[in-house]
Amino acid sequence: MRFSKAWLVATRDFKVFRKQKNIWYPIIVFPIIIAVLFPVVLNYAQTRNEGLPAETLLDLMNSFSLFFIIGAAFIPLSIASYSIVGEKVEKSLEPLLATPLTDGEILLGKALSALLPTLVVMYAVSAVYMFGMDQVTFGKLGYYYYPNWTLGTLLLVLLPAAVALSIMFSIIVSSKVNDVRSATSYGALIFFPFIGIYLASTTHIITIDINNLLIIAGILLAADVALFFLSTATFRREEILTKWK
Amino acid sequence: MIDTEGLTKKFGDLTAVDDLTLHIDDGEIFGFLGPNGAGKTTTIRMLCCLISKTSGTATISGYEIGNKADSLKIRKLIGLVPDNVGLSEHLTAYDNLDFFGKIYDCTAGQRKDNIKRLLEMLGLWEKRNVLAGAYSKGMKQKLVIARALIHDPQILILDEPTANLDPEASKTVREFILQLKSEKKTIFLNTHNLDEAQRICDRVGIMNTQLKAIGKPQDLAKTVNGRRTVITIEQVSNAVIAALKKLSLKNLTADSNTLTFNVADPDKENWPAVEAIVQAGGHIRTVNVVGSDLEGTYLKLVRSEA
Ligand SMILES: Nc1ncnc2c1ncn2[C@@H]1O[C@H](COP(=O)(O)OP(=O)(O)OP(=O)(O)O)[C@@H](O)[C@H]1O
Ligand SMILES: [Mg+2]
Numbered sequence: 001m002r003f004s005k006a007w008l009v010a011t012r013d014f015k016v017f018r019k020q021k022n023i024w025y026p027i028i029v030f031p032i033i034i035a036v037l038f039p040v041v042l043n044y045a046q047t048r049n050e051g052l053p054a055e056t057l058l059d060l061m062n063s064f065s066l067f068f069i070i071g072a073a074f075i076p077l078s079i080a081s082y083s084i085v086g087e088k089v090e091k092s093l094e095p096l097l098a099t100p101l102t103d104g105e106i107l108l109g110k111a112l113s114a115l116l117p118t119l120v121v122m123y124a125v126s127a128v129y130m131f132g133m134d135q136v137t138f139g140k141l142g143y144y145y146y147p148n149w150t151l152g153t154l155l156l157v158l159l160p161a162a163v164a165l166s167i168m169f170s171i172i173v174s175s176k177v178n179d180v181r182s183a184t185s186y187g188a189l190i191f192f193p194f195i196g197i198y199l200a201s202t203t204h205i206i207t208i209d210i211n212n213l214l215i216i217a218g219i220l221l222a223a224d225v226a227l228f229f230l231s232t233a234t235f236r237r238e239e240i241l242t243k244w245k
Numbered sequence: 246m247i248d249t250e251g252l253t254k255k256f257g258d259l260t261a262v263d264d265l266t267l268h269i270d271d272g273e274i275f276g277f278l279g280p281n282g283a284g285k286t287t288t289i290r291m292l293c294c295l296i297s298k299t300s301g302t303a304t305i306s307g308y309e310i311g312n313k314a315d316s317l318k319i320r321k322l323i324g325l326v327p328d329n330v331g332l333s334e335h336l337t338a339y340d341n342l343d344f345f346g347k348i349y350d351c352t353a354g355q356r357k358d359n360i361k362r363l364l365e366m367l368g369l370w371e372k373r374n375v376l377a378g379a380y381s382k383g384m385k386q387k388l389v390i391a392r393a394l395i396h397d398p399q400i401l402i403l404d405e406p407t408a409n410l411d412p413e414a415s416k417t418v419r420e421f422i423l424q425l426k427s428e429k430k431t432i433f434l435n436t437h438n439l440d441e442a443q444r445i446c447d448r449v450g451i452m453n454t455q456l457k458a459i460g461k462p463q464d465l466a467k468t469v470n471g472r473r474t475v476i477t478i479e480q481v482s483n484a485v486i487a488a489l490k491k492l493s494l495k496n497l498t499a500d501s502n503t504l505t506f507n508v509a510d511p512d513k514e515n516w517p518a519v520e521a522i523v524q525a526g527g528h529i530r531t532v533n534v535v536g537s538d539l540e541g542t543y544l545k546l547v548r549s550e551a
Contacts, residue, residue, distance in 0.1 A: 005348065012333065012344050019335045019376075091329040095392065098293045098325040099348045100317045238296045242256070 009109025039132030080170035251301035276446035324393030334378030349396035
């Protein structure tokens with residue numbers, strides 16, 4: 001597998017994305033929710049009456065931080081749906097498959113084209129989020145809560161595992177459907193586990209700490225491995241030409 | 246250059262290509278003719294290593310299809326014009342070609358030169374910065390031919406390149422293919438268009454799941470009495486008819502000024518008829534041979550299947 005060839009596929013996709021506005025909505029919407037809306041809401045809550053107790057603030061911030069994982073699942077989903085279903089609609093995979101590119105190179109290229117924008121956006125957003133939250137909560141807490149190792153674990157371990165899961169899930173879904181809308185709606189199934197974790201944390205079924213995050217990450221990685229084999233099996237030239245409908 | 250031996254492809258119970266044995270020489274234009282569902286596209290896909298074969302063997306320049314290491318080399322040797330154009334519609338024509346050039350490891354200089362040369366030859370250079378999605382069908386088809394040639398492949402495989410094209414665009418494509426022949430490329434052309442095959446192919450194969458016939462278009466045409474000679478004369482007289490009857494022509498019909506009969510080899514058979522008419526006092530106006538000769542063979546072979 002030649003990385004340079006996968007990169008070629010990815011850069012062509014980036015060029016295509018520039019012209020497709022629909023891809024940009026999730027990339028813009030999620031960051032705004034996380035980086036702007038959350039600090040603003042918390043700030044508003046702080047200015048009313050006594051404000052929230054420190055305990056509650058910490059709880060809320062930990063729950064909010066799970067939205068990074070939800071975003072990490074959502075953004076690649078919409079990109080990969082476009083980049084794979086889009087090729088299906090244009091039937092542009094066949095000529096690509098007739099070139100000396102290997103299946104692995106094409107698949108990696110597709111994965112990179114969804115992975116890189118997601119990571120760039122999510123890490124940029126996390127910086128804004130941490131800064132905003134620190135400004136809002138410093139008065140009450142007396143110290144800067146972020147950066148800390150809990151969020152660090154979440155961003156550096158859990159987030160890439162979630163992105164990978166979402167990308168492979170999208171590849172599998174895209175191979176079965178014919179339009180972007182159904183790709184995104186079936187793909188939305190990927191949210192349920194993450195929303196589940198979020199709800200579990202807001203209802204105190206689980207606490208967000210490094211240990212628990214690592215356990216969740218372990219489960220995600222196992223799912224990653226399983227989906228990896230499933231998606232590479234789906235993404236074989238013969239399958240694409242004869243079974244992708 | 247392209248050799249197949251008993252090549253077979255089954256999709257479940259359905260046999261799409263059955264026991265295909267072919268030999269195509271370097272620098273040859275080979276036409277692959279057949280009705281819908283004859284297995285032409287399936288054959289091409291096997292040759293390009295896009296789908297696996299069920300049995301048999303095929304080699305391209307000595308590389309074997311079905312062998313994983315060889316398949317990358319085969320794909321490098323071949324330029325494919327698939328039945329669906331499959332352009333990236335959101336990229337410009339130039340970017341579409343440039344991307345494929347990069348895949349084949351062409352240098353920046355080669356890409357630049359080849360893109361310019363090909364687009365100019367096909368009359369698309371002025372529109373190089375237009376999005377491929379905004380191209381007309383004919384322009385897209387030409388662009389795909391340019392894409393298949395970007396790495397200057399030895400072998401060009403085209404799956405119905407002139408389907409959907411208007412007569413003028415078809416003509417451009419045909420002339421372009423002939424020009425490639427002069428560059429010594431080997432060309433494998435799938436087509437429904439008998440006339441086209443007859444005009445540009447050195448040899449044609451008639452396919453209907455199995456290969457029904459193969460040979461030079463004019464040789465294949467001789468194998469079947471599909472053609473008729475039509476002679477118009479000023480006045481058909483009894484003397485003329487009597488003279489022609491002596492020649493034992495097949496299916497002779499006559500009305501007041503037209504005579505027609507079946508002809509297998511016009512070069513040999515028309516002259517005695519003309520001579521007989523003239524000697525019997527007939528004034529000949531025109532002599533024509535009608536019916537696409539290849540068409541007769543084609544229809545007969547394809548229908549015998551059913
Ligand atoms: N992926 C597939 N799965 C099942 N059957 C297939 C598949 N691809 C092709 N076939 C069948 O194989 C046969 C040959 O198809 P093929 O596309 O090769 O025909 P063709 O000669 O190219 O026809 P056309 O002129 O319509 O393009 C058809 O009966 C077709 O239905
Ligand atoms: Mg076909």
